[in-house]
Amino acid sequence: MSGGPESELSRQVSTPPSGQRVWQTDMLTDLFQDPLDGGYTDAARARRERGPLPPATRWTRRGFTVIACMLIGVLLTVAYQQVIARAPARATTRTELIKDIQRRTADTDKLDQTAEGLQDEVNRLREQALDDTAIGRLRELEAATGVRKVTGDGVVVTLTDGPNAGTERLARVLDYDLQQVTNALWAAGAEAISVNGRRLTSVTPIRTAGSAILIGNAHIIGPYSVAAIGPSDMADKFNDSPAAENFRNLRDDKRFEVGFDVDEKDDLELPAAVMPRLQFARVPQPSPSGSPAPSTSPSGGGK
């Protein structure tokens, strides 16, 4: 917008009389050296040369200036109000989203309960249709695979994020830590494990999605309590495991202070997992399904 004729003129002026070519100032230098629109000087020179404009024209132009100034005023006000108005809008969106999340979590919980109830009903109906030995066998298998509620004595391992989990990576409980704990529990003889009330089956992964830990498809947040039912020496075996040693170190280290507790508890009740739907794995037809898979297999926890 640096007025064409003006810059043309200055170019001619800046050319030395010798006719020797010189490099013109480039656009950026021009911008930094003289930020004023060239048009103003052009107009001033035109005024000098032509004399003042007729009053009517002058007043019309003055009117346009006034309108432009008013427009600028309105523009500034509107922009200011937009900024002010947008802040609460952002907060509203945020609370809306939080509400949405909470509502959907509640929905999921409700659906989980429904699924559990339906599973109970299925079990009841199935047991009506089956004879006693078949029922007994079925219950055993379900308990072993994790799709039936089980009770028994065992251990509860509690993990909590350290106080400075925000900055110190090792102070945070990660999916890997839960895998370590569950693997050590399986190795110590656990027959059933649940994490924050989510029962592990043979196909339940423990993994990270974003900053949340997922048990199967359910996201859980700390404190993480891993409940396991197993033999009476399970707690001792677990405490001897490298994983427990590692967590004790993390707990005692002043930099991390990860919460780590191992409690022996009687009469633990671990919920049933929703029956995993196998899409690709099939039972081979000729032989009847073999002995129940050993529940101490670590494959449930160690994905």
Next chain:
Amino acid sequence: MIAVLALIAGVVLGVVLNPTVPDALQPYLPIAVVAALDAVFGGLRAKLDGIFDDKQFVISFISNVLVAAFIVYLGDKLGVGGQLSIGVVVVLGVRIFGNVAAIRRRLFKA
């Protein structure tokens, strides 16, 4: 002086009318503000230099706003909206600073 009064009147008008900006125009608002400020400070400096011209002021204001909005629009369409906006803000910001510095030199002789 009349321009300052008009500016104040515009602010009052904006407060009283409280117009809502259509969503489609909202991305252009910040750039329009910067462009308008450029025109204002340019005009103010010209006034102090004694070479203020109404036509030049009005046209520079309108074209500043339009060109700035167009660049932002083009940038949005090309997928480089942010960068082009920065370009506009830098160029206009340099001009605003330059003009304000000139005004300052003129007013305070410093």
